[in-house]
Amino acid sequence: MGKPVAKNWYLQTDVVKLAQEVLGKRLLTTFGGEITSGIITEAEAYAGETDKASHAWNGRRTARTEPMYARGGIAYVYLCYGIHHLFNIVTNVHDVPHAILIRAIQPEQGIALMQHRRKHHGPLHKLAAGPGTVSQALGIHTSHTGMSLRRGEIRLEETGITVHPLQIIAGPRVGVDYAAEHALLPWRFRVKGTIG
Numbered sequence: 001m002g003k004p005v006a007k008n009w010y011l012q013t014d015v016v017k018l019a020q021e022v023l024g025k026r027l028l029t030t031f032g033g034e035i036t037s038g039i040i041t042e043a044e045a046y047a048g049e050t051d052k053a054s055h056a057w058n059g060r061r062t063a064r065t066e067p068m069y070a071r072g073g074i075a076y077v078y079l080c081y082g083i084h085h086l087f088n089i090v091t092n093v094h095d096v097p098h099a100i101l102i103r104a105i106q107p108e109q110g111i112a113l114m115q116h117r118r119k120h121h122g123p124l125h126k127l128a129a130g131p132g133t134v135s136q137a138l139g140i141h142t143s144h145t146g147m148s149l150r151r152g153e154i155r156l157e158e159t160g161i162t163v164h165p166l167q168i169i170a171g172p173r174v175g176v177d178y179a180a181e182h183a184l185l186p187w188r189f190r191v192k193g194t195i196g
Contacts, residue, residue: 002026002157004150010072010091015098018091019045020168020189022100024161026108027087029138029154036114036138038105038128039159042190044173046088048097053179056097067146068097075154077135077145084132087140089149089156103131103174104194105138114138125194167192 028037046054055065067076076088076099092098105128107114114137115121128137149156170186177183
């Protein structure tokens with residue numbers, strides 16, 4: 001297993017910068033002794049109370065969004081359209097609800113298990129090429145919201161991969177038309193050459 005991402009990384013205040021820095025890190029799950037993992041290739045930043053696209057916009061605080069207000073370094077997993085379990089990394093200090101949605105990974109370990117979970121035996125690059133499919137492939141569920149990402153069943157790890165800024169494509173976030181002018185912010189980041 002790799003080295004966990006340092007505690008201090010999660011506590012930084014610039015979630016847009018962190019959404020770029022998370023590219024190239026490993027997202028790994030261990031459920032029932034079975035490991036699945038992938039290298040993060042696409043992510044979106046959500047800047048909490050000042051971001052109209054965020055679940056915490058304007059100080060909204062509910063039972064569902066409460067994990068976003070925790071100290072950075074835990075999972076925020078929510079259900080989208082009653083179907084998709086979407087995995088986010090909570091960042092910043094306590095009571096500042098920043099989060100990074102993981103939109104795609106490059107499958108690495110446990111590929112056969114990921115294919116089984118997804119019932120997908122097509123091209124490997126499409127196995128976890130959307131936020132819902134990332135969680136499905138890795139076995140992540142809303143029941144994992146609030147879980148530490150430094151120890152336990154879901155971990156964010158260093159890989160030694162550094163994605164150069166010129167390798168990153170920035171664009172508007174997906175599915176946030178309700179956020180008015182904030183829907184146009186170029187806070188979706190993906191590594192060039194990956195599906196997105």
